[in-house]
Amino acid sequence: MSGTMAYSIVTAGDSRSFPAGDAFLSGAAAGADVVVCLGAFHAPGSHRIDDAKTAILLELDTECLGVHTGESAGEEGSNVVGFARYRNGDDAPSGLIELVRQPSTHSSSVEAARVVFEAAGFTVVVCSDQAGRIIDRLVRPKYNAALRFLDEGLASARDMDLTCRLGLGYADGPIERVERGGLARHHEITQALFETYGTPGFAPARRAVVAHRRDQRQTGDKKEK
Amino acid sequence: MSGIIRKVGVCGAGGTMGAGIAIVTARAGFETVCYDLAQPALDAAAKQTAGFFGKSVDRGKMSAGERDAVLARMRATTSLDDLADCDLVIEAVFEDLKTKQQLFAALDPLCAKHTIFASNTSTLSITEIASQCGRQDRVVGMHFCLPAQLMKLIEMSPGMNTSRETFDTAWSFAEAAGQTPVRTQDKPGFILNALLVPFNNDVIRAVEAGVATPADIDAAIKTGLGYRMGPCELLDLIGLDTQLRLCEAFYPVTLDVRSSAPPLLRRMVAAGHLGRKTGRGFYTYDGNAMFGG
Numbered sequence: 001m002s003g004t005m006a007y008s009i010v011t012a013g014d015s016r017s018f019p020a021g022d023a024f025l026s027g028a029a030a031g032a033d034v035v036v037c038l039g040a041f042h043a044p045g046s047h048r049i050d051d052a053k054t055a056i057l058l059e060l061d062t063e064c065l066g067v068h069t070g071e072s073a074g075e076e077g078s079n080v081v082g083f084a085r086y087r088n089g090d091d092a093p094s095g096l097i098e099l100v101r102q103p104s105t106h107s108s109s110v111e112a113a114r115v116v117f118e119a120a121g122f123t124v125v126v127c128s129d130q131a132g133r134i135i136d137r138l139v140r141p142k143y144n145a146a147l148r149f150l151d152e153g154l155a156s157a158r159d160m161d162l163t164c165r166l167g168l169g170y171a172d173g174p175i176e177r178v179e180r181g182g183l184a185r186h187h188e189i190t191q192a193l194f195e196t197y198g199t200p201g202f203a204p205a206r207r208a209v210v211a212h213r214r215d216q217r218q219t220g221d222k223k224e225k
Numbered sequence: 226m227s228g229i230i231r232k233v234g235v236c237g238a239g240g241t242m243g244a245g246i247a248i249v250t251a252r253a254g255f256e257t258v259c260y261d262l263a264q265p266a267l268d269a270a271a272k273q274t275a276g277f278f279g280k281s282v283d284r285g286k287m288s289a290g291e292r293d294a295v296l297a298r299m300r301a302t303t304s305l306d307d308l309a310d311c312d313l314v315i316e317a318v319f320e321d322l323k324t325k326q327q328l329f330a331a332l333d334p335l336c337a338k339h340t341i342f343a344s345n346t347s348t349l350s351i352t353e354i355a356s357q358c359g360r361q362d363r364v365v366g367m368h369f370c371l372p373a374q375l376m377k378l379i380e381m382s383p384g385m386n387t388s389r390e391t392f393d394t395a396w397s398f399a400e401a402a403g404q405t406p407v408r409t410q411d412k413p414g415f416i417l418n419a420l421l422v423p424f425n426n427d428v429i430r431a432v433e434a435g436v437a438t439p440a441d442i443d444a445a446i447k448t449g450l451g452y453r454m455g456p457c458e459l460l461d462l463i464g465l466d467t468q469l470r471l472c473e474a475f476y477p478v479t480l481d482v483r484s485s486a487p488p489l490l491r492r493m494v495a496a497g498h499l500g501r502k503t504g505r506g507f508y509t510y511d512g513n514a515m516f517g518g
């Protein structure tokens with residue numbers, strides 16, 4: 001399938017993928033066969049799933065798609081496709097859309113999602129419904145390792161970042177990147193990964209735990225006032 | 226005060242890294258002795274080096290006169306004795322602890338007291354390499370990147386007994402050679418491989434766990450993070466057998482499960498899917514063209 005496909009948008013609060021003013025928002029048309037659900041649809045059942053639509057594209061944060069659709073012994077799947085536009089903290093969102101499918105998600109729904117996002121200029125990849133999708137699953141353990149190396153004195157933050165830029169051709173190094181994206185946000189993401197996988201590489205690094213606790217304290221202070 | 230380096234010896238100069246390191250030192254104006262056990266390897270490296278500088282002239286990066294001067298600063302030998310008057314000896318021989326220890330032990334009585342020995346090891350401990358040579362205070366880690374003649378980065382690590390003066394002298398040399406040194410402790414994989422090897426294993430495990438296809442993982446990492454190469458493309462380039470060797474070197478020392486070889490990696494190596502060099506890894510290659518994932 002190629003070309004274009006009309007989509008409508010339903011929102012529930014702010015979207016991390018498409019913040020206010022994003023060009024994708026202005027491309028929507030009412031009543032289309034593909035519905036893009038943006039924002040915090042975190043509570044299961046907080047949105048109505050219409051079986052008659054070609055595809056319902058549901059924006060995900062750190063949770064799995066199954067939280068919204070339910071699961072059934074590895075045979076789950078419907079016209080609902082999860083997605084997230086990759087974004088490091090509050091950096092500008094990237095050009096990447098990760099689509100999330102369940103074992104029996106309709107192929108026609110995945111294809112419709114691909115057409116909608118590719119027509120809007122995004123690079124689209126498809127992954128199974130596992131915690132962290134592709135990018136967070138792969139980079140968060142690396143950021144954890146870099147943060148631990150910093151604590152253990154392996155090298156300075158500057159030298160670690162420089163090594164990755166010069167030696168591996170990365171646009172930025174792991175420490176500058178995870179700090180820019182926010183250590184408290186890193187904590188939130190790794191906490192969700194660690195809860196699911198349980199392996200040490202996903203456990204939030206000490207610096208992320210510190211940032212998280214400080215955030216909690218500040219929120220507590222504000223509440224007291 | 227730091228010492229002065231004028232003449233540099235490169236051991237294993239017929240190899241991939243040694244040949245590149247010799248280009249770096251000679252280009253920066255240091256007399257360079259290219260030592261290897263294998264004369265054919267030295268001959269092949271000399272040919273490649275002449276070709277490399279020939280291209281530099283064609284591209285206007287240096288004049289023909291400068292090229293001739295650089296090549297005149299390089300001398301190839303299979304005799305260890307020719308390293309006697311070097312101020313710095315950089316070894317890039319096989320990645321084997323005994324081989325490196327024996328080389329430095331043989332060099333110790335030959336070289337002057339002030340001569341510094343540097344190791345380009347990727348996986349071994351600088352302290353262990355230095356332990357048998359009788360001048361532990363004058364041994365330092367200098368880990369160049371592939372291809373050394375193009376990459377600026379050098380990870381520099383002092384062993385437990387390396388003197389401050391040795392480290393500072395080697396650091397100044399790296400800068401004088403036009404490189405960018407970074408300082409790291411003598412720990413497995415230093416910075417680069419300590420971050421990269423487990424990351425690559427995580428990628429292999431994600432493929433094995435059916436998270437996404439190699440092509441989609443590569444597209445995600447390149448678009449989402451701006452890496453120049455996808456991790457599966459990179460693994461195919463490095464060689465899956467090399468990745469397995471790196472795992473076998475790091476995991477027994479660190480016991481970090483992320484460094485342990487994923488089952489899929491072992492199966493790919495056993496099946497001969499080593500990457501570009503065998504025409505098949507995560508991708509299939511026909512000559513240089515890549516088709517499909």
Ligand SMILES: NC(=O)c1ccc[n+]([C@@H]2O[C@H](COP(=O)([O-])OP(=O)(O)OC[C@H]3O[C@@H](n4cnc5c(N)ncnc54)[C@H](O)[C@@H]3O)[C@@H](O)[C@H]2O)c1
Pocket residue numbers: 236237238239240241242243260261262263266316317318319320321324328345346347348368369370371
């Ligand atoms: N290839 C890489 O990507 C890379 C990157 C960074 C560091 N390194 C490190 O550089 C070193 C060399 O790696 P390489 O890939 O260039 O290997 P290589 O096999 O291409 O070259 C090794 C050379 O050393 C010579 N040699 C072996 N034993 C010797 C001895 N006792 N005396 C003199 N010469 C001897 C061999 O004849 C050969 O020419 C290793 O320690 C490796 O870990 C490799």
